[in-house]
Amino acid sequence: MFKKLIVLPSLLLGMYFNTFGQRQSVDVQHYGISLTVRDNTDKISGTAEITVRFLNSVGELRLDLVGPEIADTGMTVLKVTERSAVGHTAANGGKPGAPNSVKNVPFRQDSAAVYLTVSAGKDETHTYRIEYAGVPRDGLIISRNKFGKRTFFTDNWPDRAHHWLPCIDHPSDKAAVDFDIITPDKYTVVANGLKTQEVLMADHQKRTRYTEKAPLPTKIIAIGIAAFAVDHSADVQGIPVYSYVFPENKKQGLADYGKAGEILRFFIQQIGPFPYKKLANIQSKTIYGGMENASAIFYSEESVGFKYIEELMAHEIAHQWFGDAVTETGWEHVWLSEGFATYMTQLYLEHKYGKDTLKAELKDDRKKVIAFEKKRYTPVVDTTTKGGYTQLLNANSYQKGGWVLHMLRRQVGDSIFWKGIRSYFATYGGHNANTTDFRQVMEKVSRQDLGDFFQQWLYTPGMPELTISPSGGGLFTISQQQEHLFTFPLEYAIDDDPQIHTVQIKDRVTVINIKANHTIHIDPQINLLFEFGKGM
Structure with missing residues (x-):
């Protein structure tokens, strides 16, 4: 992600960690997230169906979730149930799990997590349904945008998803995700993945569903709910590219975000296939300049008209490969x-x-x-x-x-x-x-x-800190001043000669010989991270 705008200012199988770094022998396979949001309250009602593969036999499953706090903030778990297993288990010879009746699951909750009493064997897969409600203090930002319009935006990085979603809130745990979001019908909903349903309901409500089959860490799970102007700006090798901007910023915003197609084309050509089924660029309420949510990038509400919007978008789109897919x-x-x-x-x-x-x-x-x-x-x-x-x-x-x-x-x-x-x-x-x-x-x-x-x-702090001094007779002494010696090629040029010379630096002091009475230019092509020391 881009940090907050000031000018606009190894394949991991094994132990997983919750947000506090504690080991857990589980791998979440899928989140089914159902949320209802309203205009007359900041309280949300949620249901999370979480499918978990157990890597070892355990009797208790810990899921990160901020519990009830003052002023009705935090999430209160109301009920936990388990439905039939999915996938394959060692107990039944690797065959799909047979249907079971829904049963209540005992649980306890504290300020940081919810603990489910389970009976799970190694390599078994179970699905738990957690019903909860509360006012998110963080992670899901319910506020008003700069035009005074009410908005709802997730903002999970680095480990803030557990303020509104029971989960394993650590980048090592990746899972597919489905969304079922009920909102007042005046809002447009955007999320990871492809939209599979948008239907009007009674009492001026609307249901919107999205599905993302690619596994995501919780830091890049995204839901955005607001009044949007939407544009399908491009298709790049079968990937639809969309822009979502606040209606008041429609003209400038769609022009700015329309740069995404060219950027996407370059990265696909250079890196490989786009990892997701769509790319949406979304004006939002995020504490960062940009947040690289998979297939649904959030940009600061001040990003429209930003002088460096192309650079900002390139950064976030590059993240779709690096940070999101990998x-x-x-x-x-x-x-x-x-x-x-x-x-x-x-x-x-x-x-x-x-x-x-x-x-x-x-x-x-x-x-x-x-x-x-x-x-x-x-x-x-x-x-x-x-x-x-x-x-x-x-x-x-x-x-x-x-x-x-x-x-x-x-x-x-x-x-x-x-x-x-x-x-x-x-x-x-x-x-x-x-x-x-x-x-x-x-x-x-x-x-x-x-x-x-x-x-x-x-893995070593610092960088080469060099002093370069003439020693007479065309000799120059290059000294490393920092504590740890670095080994690196140092490029230099002499006067305006276009030829680039290279000397390998590995010792504390290196002497090079050039023609007398000439000026030496260090790193003319800008290829070395180094600092001139105070002696220069």
């Missing part, structure tokens, strides 16, 4: 989402506007990484953050992550880089991956050992 196994690997979206955006801009645009973007991002490092000295893969994961939305995850991909591209070459990117998506699309998974894919494709490269740029 989801990081845990928050510490969020660069696989944000760093990828950052650099894929820059590659789109390079494709459309030329290499100088890419260089300008990289120079600006390098300044941001240097500034961030002065405030927080930590590696890109940051395992120290426990809770409050929005703090990971920083220059390490975005700009430094993007820079790592740029340097990797330069090391392996353009064709191998794109081959690796396509292979990574083809291997892990629909699943989870971590940094090691990505490294192994790139090593296989490039036939290079990238262990040291990944270690120094992603």
Whole structure:
């Protein structure tokens, strides 16, 4: 996602984690989400049918859900039932589960979760129906837009879905999802997946259903309910592209969001097939500049007319492959989402506007990484953050992550880089991956050992801090000032000579010899993340 607009300002099978990092031996297969929203109250009525495969025998299933709080906020579970099993179980020889009568399931609830008393064996699949109600304090934002119109928008990243939905609120758990949403009939509903039904009901109500078969983590499950102007702006290789904007912003909004088709076409060509059945770009109430919900991207309500709308949209559309289809196994690997979206955006801009645009973007991002490092000295893969994961939305995850991909591209070459990117998506699309998974894919494709490269740029804090001093007679001394030595190719040019020279840096001090009385220009092509030290 884009952080809040200021100018407009390995295939994971095994243990899963709830939002507090506790191990759970379950894998959610499907969420069936039914919600009723009203205009005369912020209280919602919900039913979640959750199909769970048990990886081990357990007697209690814990689902993340914020319980009742003051002022009627939080979700109160009213009833839990279990219906017949679906799928295959070890107990019946791998055959589809036989129908069973609906039965009540004992449960208890605290401020953070609901606990179901179950009797589930290893490899069994069960479906539980949870009825609940309450006023969401977060996650589902019920408010008014800048035109004073009432709106309802989910805003789940990073682990805020459990404010309104019983779930396993962690990126490692991905599930298909269906929606059955009842609203006043004046509203339009948009959600992940394809719309399967929209019918008027009695008392000026409307029912809208969507279905998404691709597995999603809860962070990108999306429901948007508002008065919208809707446009079907393009079809790209069979993928319909839609724009949803507030009616007051119709002319400008549809023009702005109409840029999506060209962006989508570029990424499909470069990365691989679009992972979902549609792409909707939606003006919304989100705390971020943009939120990459799968097939239903939410943009800040101030995004219409935003000077950098094309860059913003490219970032969020790139996320559909990286962050959505390929989801990081845990928050510490969020660069696989944000760093990828950052650099894929820059590659789109390079494709459309030329290499100088890419260089300008990289120079600006390098300044941001240097500034961030002065405030927080930590590696890109940051395992120290426990809770409050929005703090990971920083220059390490975005700009430094993007820079790592740029340097990797330069090391392996353009064709191998794109081959690796396509292979990574083809291997892990629909699943989870971590940094090691990505490294192994790139090593296989490039036939290079990238262990040291990944270690120094992603697992080691900092970057090369260089001083470069003339030593007389055409000699220049290049010194690494930072604590940990880095190994990297340093490019330089002499005066206005177009030839690019390269020296391999690995020691504390390296001496190079050029013609006397000439000026040296370091990193003229903008290919290295580094800082000139104070001695320069």
